[in-house]
Amino acid sequence: MYLIKWAILLSMFWLLLSGYIQPLLLSFGAASVAVVLLIIKRMDDIDKEPFQTGTGRQIIQYLPYLTGQIILSSIQVTKLIWRSPVKLEPATAKIKAKDLPRDKRVLYANSITLTPGTLTVDLVDDELTVHALQGSSVDELAEGNMERKIDSIWGNKK
Amino acid sequence: MLFLDVISSILLISGVFFGLSGAIGIFKFPDFFTRIHAASITDSIATILIVGGLLLQTSFDLNTVKLIFILVFLMITSPTASHALAKSARHGGLLTMAEAKEKKQEKTG
Amino acid sequence: MTTVFAVVCIAILVVMAIALARAFIAPTVYDRIIGINMFGTKTVLFIAAVGFLMGRPEFLDIAIVYALINFIGMVAVLRFFEDTTPVK
Numbered sequence: 001m002y003l004i005k006w007a008i009l010l011s012m013f014w015l016l017l018s019g020y021i022q023p024l025l026l027s028f029g030a031a032s033v034a035v036v037l038l039i040i041k042r043m044d045d046i047d048k049e050p051f052q053t054g055t056g057r058q059i060i061q062y063l064p065y066l067t068g069q070i071i072l073s074s075i076q077v078t079k080l081i082w083r084s085p086v087k088l089e090p091a092t093a094k095i096k097a098k099d100l101p102r103d104k105r106v107l108y109a110n111s112i113t114l115t116p117g118t119l120t121v122d123l124v125d126d127e128l129t130v131h132a133l134q135g136s137s138v139d140e141l142a143e144g145n146m147e148r149k150i151d152s153i154w155g156n157k158k
Numbered sequence: 159m160l161f162l163d164v165i166s167s168i169l170l171i172s173g174v175f176f177g178l179s180g181a182i183g184i185f186k187f188p189d190f191f192t193r194i195h196a197a198s199i200t201d202s203i204a205t206i207l208i209v210g211g212l213l214l215q216t217s218f219d220l221n222t223v224k225l226i227f228i229l230v231f232l233m234i235t236s237p238t239a240s241h242a243l244a245k246s247a248r249h250g251g252l253l254t255m256a257e258a259k260e261k262k263q264e265k266t267g
Numbered sequence: 268m269t270t271v272f273a274v275v276c277i278a279i280l281v282v283m284a285i286a287l288a289r290a291f292i293a294p295t296v297y298d299r300i301i302g303i304n305m306f307g308t309k310t311v312l313f314i315a316a317v318g319f320l321m322g323r324p325e326f327l328d329i330a331i332v333y334a335l336i337n338f339i340g341m342v343a344v345l346r347f348f349e350d351t352t353p354v355k
Contacts, residue, residue, distance in 0.1 A: 016227060017328060019220055067206070074176060074203040077195060081183040090192055092254055113237035116199045119191070121244045131244065131254060133195045167271045174278040177309070181285040184305070190297050197305050200282065208275070208312050215268070215319055224327040228315065228334060232308060235338040239304055242345045247297040250348060 003037055010036055058153050065149055069115050077116045077133060091135040092121070095128045095142055099151055108150055112141065166214035173207030180204065190247060191254050194240055201236035205229065272320040279313045300344060307337035 014029040080088065097105050109120040109128055117137050122129040132138045176199055183196025209229045216222045253261065283306055290302030311334045318326025 016220070016223055017331070070202050070206070074199050077183075077199050078176060078179045081179050081186060081196060081199075086186055086188070088188070088192055090189075090254060109241070110237045113198070113241050114202055114233070116202055117195055119194055119198065119244055120241055121248050129248075131191050133192060163268055167268070170271055170275045174275055174282075177282045178278060180305075181282040184289050184301060185285070190295060190301075193298060193301055197301050200305055201308055205308065205312065208279075208316070211275075212315055212319055216324070221324040221327055224324075224331060225315065228311065228327070228330055231331070231334050231338075232311065235334070235341075236308060239338065239341045239345075242342060243297060243300055243304065246345050246348045247295075250297070252295065252297060 003041065006040055007033055007037060061153050062150070066111055066114070069111075069146070073115045073117045073137070076137075080133060088133060089135050090131065090133055091138050092129065092131050093138045093142070095130050095138075097126050097128055097147060099144075100126075100147060101154075104150055104154055108147060111146060111150070162214050166211040169207050169211035169214070173204045173211060176200065176207065177204040189254070189258075190252055191244065194244055198236070198240055201232070201240070205232050205236070269320065272316060276313065276316050276320055279309055279316060283309045283313065296348070300341075303344075304337075304341055307333075307341070311337065 010033045011029065014033065018025055018029065080086070097108055100108055105123065105126065105128075109123050112118050112120045112128070112130060117134065118130055118132045118141060120128050121131050130138060130141060132141075180196050180198075180200030183199065184193045187193045187196050206229070209225055209232075213222060213225050216225065286302045286305040286309060288302075290299045290306065293299045293302065311330050314326050314330040314333060318324050318330070
């Protein structure tokens, strides 16, 4: 169950911050973890659409690709900044993400925002409003390389 | 050990370079939506490079785990923050450059 | 290595100063928030780098706490400005 996952995660976080292995401090840690779990349980009643994000093996496959994208586009944007006078062609476009399951669209939107030069302004159902520094990067996104990458790693489970 | 020092110096200095570029960008770029892009450079690549450089300086103990935690946390929160900022700006009625131009033409034309 | 850390700390301070300047001199309120957000994330990096410069890695704890507070603060400020009607 996901509460157990949270318990393990929170205990690890406590150990990370304190670094002491003494009975008194460990019992304080256990007490705080219990309180947080209680709050999470209560929050679930308010949350209308809970989602489990798939972490683990897939995210490790995805990270190198994302880091590569970040480095490439950062160099592009840095070039734009140092060129004078500044020549920009900002563009706004709507991109469809139909192929992705619902819980992966947030990952897709966040990946777009994390790569410099492109920014997700809005996400309504399967339509992303993307703002880009250069029109060409919108075209690249519309081609759907990143979308296909996410799709190929996580697959169409739903 | 010297080898690690050299690599981490390179990472740190290039991270700082990207940070400075972003800082200049937020003054040089013409409107809000383009400035967010400049700020996002400092959020993403400068953070990765600087924390990466510091990681190589630790003796691979608890501090390493703490640094990795900082990196992961910043990587998750910074796109969330910039998305929330752009969304609230757009819903607050701020126009992008192209839209502002169109509106001006409508008024004059 | 100390020299490199010192250079990095000073450079991050310069970036923070520019970000603060943006927060003071800006055409719209959202530009100010960009400056503040950038100032916050750079502060986290600065605290971490200063910890290494002084040879006191305990500073990393402060950096973690600052990162958490900075994010919560950003979201709180943006909630204040948010208007949830979708754009036509």
